Amino acid sequence: MELRQLQYFVKVARLQHVTKAAEELHVAQSAVSRQIHRLEEELGVRLFMQRGRNVQLTPVGQLFLKRAENILNDLDQSVIELHEFLDPEVGEIRLGFPHSLGINMVPQAVAAFRKLHPRVRFRFRQGMYPSLIRDVIEAEVDLAFISPFPEKNDQVTGEIILTEELFAILPENHRLAMEDSIPLSELKDEIFVLFSEGYSLRPIVWEACKAAGFTPKIAFEGEETGTIRGLVAAGMGVSLLPEMAMYHTSSMMPAVVNISSPHVTRTIGLIRRSEEKMPLVVQMFHSFLLDFFSKQNK
Structure with a gap:
């Protein structure tokens, strides 16, 4: 099964018309029909029924459409995340912290960072000590402020700030x-x-x-x-x-x-997952925080 076959199938299913799908895809109608036919042969089912000049999904085609759309959406999101990983100016940072640090410390640090990098997005998660460590380990957040700094945990690493x-x-x-x-x-x-x-x-x-x-x-x-x-x-x-x-x-x-x-x-620490390369935007924020709090401690 090829990615092109899924793309052609989804386009035909949405428009219910092979010719219109071919026009939007900028390919020949015969190419679309051929790929749909190959997909049906590979799956061993009929995905469409002819209805005059239009086509209509069969019941199994309707089921397959949901899966195909999910696959293509996941692929699109993966491409977006890849670009964000490589371009720190348009990425997202997932940051965890305890409630007590959300009054002043976290807002001040984030506000200072966003003055330099206004297009970076943040997703915040507040929690208690055990849940913050768990969120870091399970990749629910990229970084977390935590207090006290965990003295020994093989799955997380970090610095006292x-x-x-x-x-x-x-x-x-x-x-x-x-x-x-x-x-x-x-x-x-x-x-x-x-x-x-x-x-x-x-x-x-x-x-x-x-x-x-x-x-x-x-x-x-x-x-x-x-x-x-x-x-x-x-x-x-x-x-x-x-x-x-x-x-x-x-x-x-x-x-x-x-x-x-x-x-x-x-102690207040900044932790991340051990032995894992951070996305560039997270690396940039991590370096900023170390410098930001180093200056505050002087």
């Missing part, structure tokens, strides 16, 4: 709210507002508290930094959040206090 300090956040009327810095152990008797299970900041805060000599007592859980901030500001407890989570302001903002000990940080 930022190391961010965590701060204690307290209700404004808290006894320690006016302090410049406190040891984390000062909060051992407090109730905590933490991220729900599955969010990467939860184990970071948990391990920091354990290093300070206590296990945090959890009263409330949330799934967004805005929720954590709001609950703390409302007096529901205390928590730890990264500096990035403080960029957004609202009428309900907690006090922010440095932690003198232990030093609590989180």
